[in-house]
Amino acid sequence: MPGPTGPMRLHWFLPTSGDSRSLVGAGQGVPQDVRNGLRDTATHGFRDPSIDYLADVARTAEKLGFEGVLTPTGTFCEDAWLTTAALLRETTTLKFLVAFRPGVINPVLAAQMAAAYQRISGGRLMLNIVTGGEPVEQARFGDDAPKDVRYARTDEFLSVLRGAWHEAPFDFSGEHYSATGAMVSGGVDPAPDIYFGGSSGPAGPVAARHADVYLTWGEPPELVAEKIAWMRELAAAEGRTLRFGLRIHTLSRDTSEAAWQHAQWLLDGLDPATIAKAQEALSKSESTGQQRMLSLRGGRSSYADAHDLEVAPNLWSGVGLVRGGAGTALVGSHEEVADRLEEYHRIGIDEFILSGYPHVEEAYWFGEGVMPVLRRRGLFGRTAAAPVAVSA
16 A cells, blocks of 8 residues: 655644534534533533634634634635634635535636635645535535535536636536636646545545545545545546545553543533534434444443543544534644554555644644654654655
8 A cells, every 4th residue: 555645744623613612513414402501511611613713723823833724614604714814814824625515606706706705815725625414504604505416516517627627718618517618817826636525426426537635534544545545446447546634533642541531521511402402413413424423332322431432542432422524633741643644644644633622732732842843853853854655
């Protein structure tokens, strides 16, 4: 199996649905009353996603050396385009990975927005394409298209988007989109990298044709390796190569014991009724990736000990009890978390999109604890060594 293509690239997360010291029940598929119930838990101090607080998170990420921040999309959070554009003047080098749903915006308009963003920011935009897998969320936008149609639509969307950037005047006639002489005034320089995730059969070919970075959530390494092999084969058939990214939370401390004690504290702060309601909602998701997250716990939702939720060494599935989307965290000492990141890196993960509750404090735990370990090992930063080939 080929190894990574270069040193690690590390990104953080912008909590545009709010932040807390507890496991914030926000994300795709989580019902509003679950999120509000956790929001009202005053003992954990909910932090509104004000532009001032989000600027604190962004400046912290930039100061610590993260390359960019993922900004989610959905009616559970602030709009990613507007929020990150407002943060450009609060930062100088930080990139913004803007998530959006292609089904609710015209591809030529998206190409124009991206080009303008690149000029305004000096090339600090990355795009995260979210096809969508939650029927309730899709319905809010008047979108009742079935899953296979959504991916076919995304395929056409990305063809038009790239055509407007690189082949203007671009003509296109498809089942879902058409364009005559599509163009972007002034062009786009550089073209933003496109990040794309999807675990279902229809998702793979679309990612293989269009993505620069294929994203997956934090599953055990052997499952991630299988997905990487699947996508490499599909990309090769298209005459392309991909980079690979992992979206996962982190909880690192000076000792393993301290990290697991905090994981236990997070678990103890969850109400069983809240967990049950969140799990019921998430079980209805059409997202294959979401169902893979749920399957890590084998259907169980009641635990007394944090270690019961450890589904692989240092891989904790407790976040997914109340949160949709990425539901796992790396828990352990700084050295242990670095070990796990290195393991993922050696099977082919190039980029890591990390997060933790709350996002300012956990960024410091990672930036001052794990990053130095990765630098010493030559895996991250300007001194990172060339990748080592990994045999099958």
